[in-house]
Amino acid sequence: MRISFGAALVRAMLIFAAATSWGQMSPSQAASATPVLSSAAYSAAPSPAPPPSTDGSTNANNDQGYIIRKQVDEVHLLFTATDKHGHFVRTLEQRDLTILDDHKRPEAVLNFRRETDLPLQVGLLVDVSGSVRSRFAFEQASAIDFLNRTLRPGSDQAFVAGFNSHWQMTQDFTDNVALLSQGVHRLHSGGGTALYDAIYKACKEKLMTSTSDHPVRHALIVLSDGDDNQSDVSRDAAIEMAQRAEVILYTISTDDGPTVQRGDRVLRQLADATGGRAFFPLKDKDVSHSFAAIQDELRSQYIVSYKPAQFDADGRYRSIEISALKKDLSIRARKGYFAPRQ
Numbered sequence: 516m517r518i519s520f521g522a523a524l525v526r527a528m529l530i531f532a533a534a535t536s537w538g539q540m541s542p543s544q545a546a547s548a549t550p551v552l553s554s555a556a557y558s559a560a561p562s563p564a565p566p567p568s569t570d571g572s573t574n575a576n577n578d579q580g581y582i583i584r585k586q587v588d589e590v591h592l593l594f595t596a597t598d599k600h601g602h603f604v605r606t607l608e609q610r611d612l613t614i615l616d617d618h619k620r621p622e623a624v625l626n627f628r629r630e631t632d633l634p635l636q637v638g639l640l641v642d643v644s645g646s647v648r649s650r651f652a653f654e655q656a657s658a659i660d661f662l663n664r665t666l667r668p669g670s671d672q673a674f675v676a677g678f679n680s681h682w683q684m685t686q687d688f689t690d691n692v693a694l695l696s697q698g699v700h701r702l703h704s705g706g707g708t709a710l711y712d713a714i715y716k717a718c719k720e721k722l723m724t725s726t727s728d729h730p731v732r733h734a735l736i737v738l739s740d741g742d743d744n745q746s747d748v749s750r751d752a753a754i755e756m757a758q759r760a761e762v763i764l765y766t767i768s769t770d771d772g773p774t775v776q777r778g779d780r781v782l783r784q785l786a787d788a789t790g791g792r793a794f795f796p797l798k799d800k801d802v803s804h805s806f807a808a809i810q811d812e813l814r815s816q817y818i819v820s821y822k823p824a825q826f827d828a829d830g831r832y833r834s835i836e837i838s839a840l841k842k843d844l845s846i847r848a849r850k851g852y853f854a855p856r857q
Contacts, residue, residue, distance in 0.1 A: 588828070590616065591820045593630065593732070593790070594837055594848035595812055603815035604844060605629065612846070614821065615836040621821035630818040634731050636672050636688065638717050638762075641699075642739035642769060643677040644708040651704040658738075659696045666692055674721055675699055678713035679706030680745045688721070710739055711746035711753040714785070718753075718760035732813075733762045737785070740770040741778025750781065754788045758832075759853050764791040765809055790849035830856030 592614075596604040609627040614620065639658055643651060658675070666673055668690050675686040675698035686698025714737065722733050735757070743750070757764055766782035779795055786793040792809070823833065834851040 588822055588826045589625065589820060590621075590823060590835075590852065591818055592835060592837065592848055593816050593818050594846055595816050596839060597845050597847070599843045599845075603811060605815055607817060607839070607844075609819070611840055611844075612819070613838050613840065614819065615834075616821070616823040617825070617833040618836075619824040622824040622826075624819060624821045626818070626820040628818060630816050634671075635813070636722075636731060636733060638721060638733075638735040639673060639675050639699075640713055640717055640735055640737045640739075641675075641677045641702060642679075642708060642710070642737075643683070643702050643704045643706075644679040645705050646708060646740055646742055651702075655699050655702060658699045662695045662699070663692050666690055666695070668692075675702075676713065676717060676721075677702035678709055679704075680709050681706070682709070682713050682716045684721075707745035708739070708743050709746040710737075710741065710743040710781070711748050711750050714753040714764070715748045715756045718756045718762050722760040722762050733760065734791075734813075735762050735764050737764060737766045737782070738769055739766070739778070739782065740768060740776070741766070741781040742776070743778075743781065750784070754785060755853075757785075757789045758849065758851070761852075762789060763849075764789045766791070766793045768793070768795045770795075788850055790847060792847075826854070828855050828857040830854055 596607050598604055609624060614624075639662070641655075641658060662673060662675075672688045672690050673695055674684070674688045675695055677683045677685060683702065685701040686695050689695060714735070717735055722735070746753075764786050766786045768779055768782055770776055770778060775795075779793075782795075783793040785791075792812070794808075819837075830853065832851055832853050835848065837846050837848050839846050
């Protein structure tokens, strides 16, 4: 039988948050018909944004050191590399990799480097349905502790939303932890579970609509049992919207049953499709290791920028395959992107 999820989660967030106080994040500019051509939640928009505020607004910090002008025919791909033991590899060079974009080698590789401190903007998406009611109070306390220890005023930002059969935004993007804590307390449990709708709306309405002149990393942490029973959109539609919004999904199962459930497989699929990871804690140390792994991953990523061969701004999905020449290394990144439409 699994341990109390909430109690273990509190301990894990203490470890994770203490190590992850880095960078300013702001949402990328995009629209579903004209998505930014980028990968693994790395993006940059052309217009400057004013500094962040502490009143719950969505503005981002204007750090001129991060300005990058986007090109419609340029892909920025974030990825991680691990060895056969699952340890992150931090010494890769460009010659160690092969990349296929739409099954073709890139026309040119423009940049390759480790990217250890990109700004972060995080969405906290909490399942408040009746199926997780027994752990709801623990999740609230854990979420507040996470936000308190992770966000730096004037630097990092987050939003809080809950979902049951409906999407419930309780606090918009802000760096004000007090407002975010109030947002967490405004979450109320009960009702069905519309997981796919919640992910779709979080990505479309919060992570695709704002502007920034910074390269940013978008992450959505989803706490749920994965058991969707009331969504209007499909799982594939939720994944597609996350890909268009360039969001990395990290999913944490709240299921405390002893066996793998259908919802666990859903959570894994959502994470895998966006270049994230799914976690299924069984005991205290597993929860702690899961959050430590997220923190370590965010500081162990690479970015490669390239121009795709035979690229057309036609709005269609283009697959990405990236692999290491050394057979004992594994590469994890998102599966592809949607080209902008002009």
